[in-house]
Amino acid sequence: MDVSSWDGTLSLNEFSLAAQAFEEKWKISNSASPPWLWVNAPIRPFVASQKVDGFLSMENICLLRPSEDNGAEVSRLEEEKTSLSEKEEAIDDATLVHSNHHEVHYYDFHIVYSASYRVPVLYFRGYDSDGLPLQLNEIEKDLPACSAKVLLESKWTFITQEEHPYFNRPWYKLHPCGTSEWMKLLFLDEAVLAESKVAIELHLVSWFSVVGQVIGLRVPIEMVNGRIN
């Protein structure tokens, strides 16, 4: 893959490699967070046999609602079952005061390869504490402020609801039509990434550094810094 003439997309095979690398790096630099897990795609007997097919999954993630009075998101990642809350960042007092009134929402995230767009796509769905699925207007409240604004402006093209490619159930997804464009931009100045293997391994890290922000999931700086070594 020649980075200078790269179109911002990747093949299914490259996606699998990138996913592996992403999974490992996440575990190393983000041990406080629940891991991303590779799941093999369910076998469908009448589909032409494909090479390695699967997706990355992170489920039962608890997102607290951001407090009202600040623009920056305060949402943090916690695994639902751990009683110890390992915080990624300090929580200010204002949030603690309100935390009793906040509803807890749980999310499942899947990173799936799109054969049409040839890029990774983020699929997600949310539930309330009773296990009932969240509607988009409820999910909107969990998103960082700027995402909520974009959602308002591009109601039908930013976050769309579609069937999960493997599970035939409605999930939300971040529409991938612009992905290849901004992926190209991310790698534009990286002369050090002329080696294609490194580029593939970092693909999902870079991709997620953008996409994660949309939904308020942070990529720890160590994951990104690692590549300079």
Add this chain to the structure above:
Amino acid sequence: MEAQKYVWEGAIPLQIHLNESEVTTLLLLLPALILAPRIGYLPLLIPLIKPHFAATLPPGVDTVWFDYKGLPLKWYIPTGVLFDLLCAEPERPWNLTVHFRGYPNNLLIPCEGEDSVKWSFINSLKEADYIISGNCKNVMHMSQFDQLELWHSVMNGNLEAYLRTSSKLKFGIVEDEYTLKIDLCSQKSRKTTGEVGMGGQMKTGKCFTLHDALKSLMPEFLVDKSLIDEESFRLEGEDEQVILSEDLSSNRMAAEGREISCQSVESTCTSGAAEIKLVRIQGIEPKLEIPFSWVVNNLKNPEHFLHICVCLKFPQVNSLDR
């Protein structure tokens, strides 16, 4: 051009029954009879259906959905494709049940009427654009006005308006050795494209045929060129999902930028090889030798996807009491 006209004029006669639990009248309720355009979508028919049942509906907000024999229908799939997929033996009229309450949100993506269908259409068009040209610019740069005109031409089944507006998209038609030969022929002898296309007159050796396309998508099921005409046997899907058919991932034919969305009847595979029993596109069972470019250019849906419905035949499992 002829073939496209026939496709756009194609329609499915529907007999729509109101879901029993929503009937609040003691009077005999007749089903609604609607002619549904093949290239249209079920939610677009609601303005025609609702008045028929309005008097009997309980008060409240409507969330309309359809089912066929208990299977909730995916509203974003063109009506003709749903019919071809679900009725191997075409049922005329096609008996569907309409529901105005109790939308199965865990199974079906919500539909907010015409807007939802329009955006689903536009997003599919974008996907086709991306596959063909590597980006969504053709669709994104279309003015709001043109996008709306395109959508209206589909809603109204107006092929002329559609062709006029979609030419602004600059997708072009699929070209290969077959279409080039046609151009030469028609210049010399003034035959219409349609006539030359249908017969077995073209040398099929060089052209990429429908059979070749299917082989690249489902190689295990095309062992033989001839379709075996035995007693067919379709297994019903075992899993609890009530949604019809798996959607095979669209396969990109890189060289010619063609677009295929391949769907097949839901079935579980036991042992033994399955075979293709029938292939249906826009209600037609085309000969597999037909040049694929003709199939794409004439039978594709307005969102630039070609929907191929495939019925698989599985070998009978031997009974144990032998």
